[in-house]
Amino acid sequence: MFPTLDGAPPLVIAHRGASGALPEHTLEAYARAALLGADYLEPDLVATRDGALIARHEPDLTDSTDVASRPEFAARRRTAVIDGRVREGWFACDFTLAEVATLRAVQPWPERPQRFNGRFAIPTFDAILALRARLSRRLGRAIGVYPETKHPSWHAAIGLPLEGALVAALARHGLNARAAPVFVQSFEPASLAALAARTPVRKVLLIDGDAVRPDGGVDAGSPYDFVLAGDPRRYSDLVTPEGLAEVRRFADAIGPWKAYIVPALPDPAGGAARLLAPTALIGDAHAAGLAVHAFTFRDEPRWLAADYRGEPAAEYRLFYALGVDGVFSDFAGTALAARRAMAAGVVAR
Incomplete structure (x- = not known):
């Protein structure tokens, strides 16, 4: 038995699909992750000009x-302000779905394989849900989906709110039910509240962070809906026992940056970070009735603290032993192998 909230093995959530091996947020990356054994496929959702939901990590394409190599779209390059930050590029909201399809x-x-560039299309959320159903039938197990509303306040402000379209897609695919293998996630509590009014599926508040301070605390920003509302609270206020009790009123889990659980202090000389003592976050969240799904786990050496000695599985073993309920991983195969080894009582020397 794992020390998770319900004693079940921690979920392996394929972050943007098998994004360590294939271009992220493609049907091919999601299929690869499912074939590896991932429990959930994680698409980030943004909207096209005509309101279709597509899977991209950011509205900027x-x-x-x-898109940058396509002369017919050269004039679409522009500057946009998203959540207070100025960005220059090509944005999904300036393209129709038919144009995105090209x-x-x-x-x-x-540092990841480049040989698949230009081979795979940009999928819609509907296409991902259809793929999920096909793979579930083929593999004989329920593969879950874990969509995120990206920059929901910004999307709402430009007349392309995400929540209604997300729920409509779930309904079309028979997934708009509490028991469905679905989590919906957002960095903004207001988006989860809007979803709560429309769907009974499980909800996850993502907890962002910027850096680890020398004292081990996390420098945290604020949910952008809080900024717009003049609410002074930061993400760090939402991971206190009092904050977690509030989050439990509208969410089933939190998705914190993993440094909230095990801080890793950067080396001033530029070497690998060093781990500090684990925090009480998992225990506090479990006491509030919240599961904990941590992000983001990656195999490349530059993402690993020195304590792991270049072994990605060591990081998973630590977090699994601490009781994390799920991990967002770019390398689902590594996460699954570490989980199997722990379940079998096999620990590397």
């Missing part, structure tokens, strides 16, 4: 598609 995905991480 520049880094994850071939684009192809590219790998935005230079």
Whole structure:
């Protein structure tokens, strides 16, 4: 038995699909993750000009598609302010779904395989849900879906709210039910509240952070809906026992940056970070009735603290032993292998 909230093995959530191997947020990346054994597929959702939901990490299409090389779209490049930050690029909201369908995905991480660039289309949320159903039948198990509303306040402000379209898609695919293998996630509590009025599926508040301070605390920003409402609270206020009790009123789980659980202090000389003592967050969240799904786990050495000695599985073992209920991983195969080893009582020396 694992020390999770319900004693079940922690979920492996394929972050943007099998994004460590294939261009992220493509049907091919999601299928690869499911075949590896991932429990949930995680699409980030943004809206096109005509209100279709597509899977991209950001509304800006520049880094994850071939749009910059397409002369017919050169004039679409512009500057936008999203959640208070100025960005320049090509934005999904300026393209129709038919135009997005002509684009192809590219790998935005230079250290990851580039040979698949230009081969895969940009999927709609409906296409992902249809793929999920096909793979569930083929593999004989229920594969879950874990969509995120990206920048929901910004989308609402430009007349493309995400929540209604998300719920409508779930309903079309028979997934708008509490027992469905679905979590919906957002960095903004207001988006989860809007979803709560429309759907009974489980909800997750994501908890962002910027850096680890020398004292081990996390420098945290604020949910952008809080900024717009003049609410002075920060994400760090939402992971106190009092904050968690409030979150429990509208969410079933939290999705914190993993440094809220095990801080990793950067090396001033530029070397690998060093782990500090685990915090009380998992225990506090479980006491409030909230599951904890931590992000983001990656295999590349630059993401690993020195304590793990270059072994990604060591990071998973630590978090699984602390009782995390799920992990967002770019490398679902690594996460699953570590989970199997722990379940079998096998621990590397």
